[in-house]
Every structure is written in structure tokens, then in C-alpha cells.
Amino acid sequence: MIDGLVYKEWIKTRWAVLLLTLLGLGVTGYALLSLGRIVAVRGVAHLWEVLLSKDVLLLDALKYQPILCGLVLAVVQWAPEMVQKRLKLTLHLPIPLGRITFVMLSYGAVVLGLLFLVQMLILWGDLSRILAPELVTHLLVSVAPWFLAGWAMYGVATWVVVEPTWRGRLLRMLVSYGVVSLYFVAETPRAYQDLLWVVGLWSLLLCYVAILSIYRFKEGVQ
Numbered sequence: 001m002i003d004g005l006v007y008k009e010w011i012k013t014r015w016a017v018l019l020l021t022l023l024g025l026g027v028t029g030y031a032l033l034s035l036g037r038i039v040a041v042r043g044v045a046h047l048w049e050v051l052l053s054k055d056v057l058l059l060d061a062l063k064y065q066p067i068l069c070g071l072v073l074a075v076v077q078w079a080p081e082m083v084q085k086r087l088k089l090t091l092h093l094p095i096p097l098g099r100i101t102f103v104m105l106s107y108g109a110v111v112l113g114l115l116f117l118v119q120m121l122i123l124w125g126d127l128s129r130i131l132a133p134e135l136v137t138h139l140l141v142s143v144a145p146w147f148l149a150g151w152a153m154y155g156v157a158t159w160v161v162v163e164p165t166w167r168g169r170l171l172r173m174l175v176s177y178g179v180v181s182l183y184f185v186a187e188t189p190r191a192y193q194d195l196l197w198v199v200g201l202w203s204l205l206l207c208y209v210a211i212l213s214i215y216r217f218k219e220g221v222q
Contacts, residue, residue, distance in 0.1 A: 001095060002103055009077060009107040016076040017111055020069045021118075028119045031061040032126045044130055051135055057142050057189055059123075066116060066150025067180060073108055074157035078210075082161060091218055101211045108154050109207040116147040142189040144196060148203040149183035155206035156180065163213040172213075179206070 010017075035058055038047050050056055081087035090104075091097060120140060127136045156176035163169045183199075186192065192199055 001093065002099075005090075005093075005095075005100065005103050006107055009104060012080065013073065013077050013111070016072060017115075020072060021115055024065060024069065024115050024119050025122075027061055027065045028122050031059045032123070034058065034061065035127075035130075039130060048131070048135065051131075051138065057139060059139060059143055062119075062143055063146055063184075066112075066147045067153040069115065070112060070150040070153030070155075071157050073112060074154045074161060077104075077108055078158050078161040087162065087214075087217065091214075097215070097218060098211070101214045102208070105155075105158065105208050105210060108158070109151060109204065112150055112154055116150060120144075120147065138190060141193050141196065142191075145183050145192045145199060148199055149180055151203040152183065152206045153180055155203075155209050158210040159213055162210050162217060164217045168213070168216075 035047065038050075038058065047058075050058065078087075081090065090100060093100060123143070124136060124140060127139060131139075153176075156172070156179055160169050160172045160176060163172055
């Protein structure tokens with residue numbers, strides 16, 4: 001029955017996943033092409049100089065794409081559950097509530113994780129051709145919080161969508177805005193380096209915060 005639940009989520013979100021994948025690949029390609037143009041016009045030495053002497057990443061095209069992916073996937077996956085009353089039926093399956101919600105939320109987290117992993121691998125592969133390993137690490141560590149913000153956005157957006165009351169949704173929107181904004185407070189490259197594993201764990205846990213609203217929905221909170 002768990003397999004059927006995962007398949008249901010895939011059928012519901014497959015077109016959105018395809019579009020988000022194309023978006024991610026397109027934005028990644030655009031960011032790398034921008035670097036390629038700099039190398040073609042000014043040379044690799046200039047690119048190295050900019051990265052080493054200035055607080056510039058040159059990958060800003062990627063900055064908000066992950067949170068857009070997290071938001072879209074959350075809405076596509078969970079809005080039909082609320083609007084079409086599907087969630088109420090799903091929660092009556094002969095499976096513990098905690099397991100149902102864990103599987104559904106894990107589906108979204110895994111889909112985003114795979115998309116972001118592919119993007120990071122593409123970045124690593126292309127950057128490794130023109131930059132020293134230290135500079136590749138510098139860039140990847142610097143952009144990692146943006147991808148973790150995508151996970152966080154998925155979690156808090158789902159938390160908002162499945163909240164059964166409008167007052168609760170408005171409050172959660174404000175909290176969610178504050179939470180996601182924290183990922184973009186520091187503009188300096190590698191600002192989150194020492195806390196990256198903490199931010200990663202926090203982001204993963206946020207993927208499951210919607211369980212609280214789902215329990216409220218199950219209890220019939222109005």
C-alpha cells in the first residue's frame with residue numbers, strides 16, 4: 001500500500017517534476033554559460049582573480065530557483081489534497097497517520113533532493129574543467145544554502161497549504177517568510193560553511209513540519 005501511495009504522488013506531480021527539472025537544468029546551464037562567457041572574453045586568470053579577491057560568486061542566477069522549485073512542488077502536491085478533499089480520504093487508509101504523512105512528505109523531499117543533487121553534480125563537473133579544486137569547493141559550499149532553502153521552502157509551504165484554518169495559514173506564512181529569509185541573510189561567500197551540516201539537518205527537518213498541520217486537520221480543527 002505504501003508503493004501505491006508513492007505512485008499516487010508521482011502521478012499527481014509528474015508534470016510539475018518534469019517542468020521543475022527542465023527549469024533547474026536550464027538555470028544551471030545559464031549560470032555556467034555566463035561563467036563561460038567571462039572565460040572566453042577575459043580569460044580563466046581573470047575569473048580566478050575575481051573569485052579570489054572579491055566577494056562575488058558569479059552564480060547568482062541560481063539564487064532563487066531552488067525555493068521556487070520547493071514552493072511549486074508543495075502547492076502541486078498538496079493543494080489538490082485540500083481543495084478536492086483528497087487528504088481526508090487518504091488519512092482514512094488502514095495505515096498509521098504518521099506513516100502516511102511521512103511517506104508523502106518524504107516523496108517531496110526526495111524529489112527535490114535528487115533535482116538539487118543533479119544540479120550540484122553538473123556544477124561540479126563543469127567547474128572542475130576550468131577551476132582548481134579549492135575554487136570549485138568555494139563555489140559549491142557558497143551556493144549550497146540556496147539549495148537547502150529549497151527544502152525549507154517545500155516544508156513550510158506544505159505547512160501553510162495543509163493548515164485547516166485561514167488564520168493559521170496567515171500566521172504560518174509570516175513565520176515561513178522569516179524562516180526562508182534566514183538562508184539569504186549573509187551575502188558573503190561561504191558564510192554558512194562552519195554551520196552547513198546544521199543548516200542541512202534543519203532544512204531536512206523542516207520538510208516534515210507540516211505533520212503538525214496534518215494532525216490538526218485530522219482532528220477537525222476549524
